[in-house]
Amino acid sequence: MAANKKVDIRYLTSIKNGMAEFYTPQASDETMLVQVAAGAIDDLFVHHFQTDQLLVVRGSFVLVVLSDRQYQYIPLSEYRPAVVTIPPNVPHAAINLSDQPCLMVNAVLRHGAPYAKDYQPRRVPFPYDLEVARKAISNLELPLTA
16 A cells, blocks of 8 residues: 555634634644744755644744645645644645744654654755745735634
């Protein structure tokens, strides 16, 4: 059976109880709090023995995925809660074109021991299209409710 190499986006629903709003928790082997700096344009990362499950809790950024020699630009924002699942062996990066840092949770699923090279950036094979990234995130910058 071949491994699923597609990035999955699942928008979250919540249950409101008084002043609190509860979102579905993510199963994980470990949880990391990740900050993407304002203005960051990262090189690519490829993890061989882990699945990343990303959820933005403050700010926004564009997840860039390299597939079939093309970049896919996936906007993520605190205003539209979503979990993005990145399976092993999928090259990905973060672009944060805003002047504010982005804070997210990565609920990591381990498929083996951590591999040091998984955390070393790789050069991008061709430049990102920052205008496409900017347009992708512009639709998610405002809250859904007034």
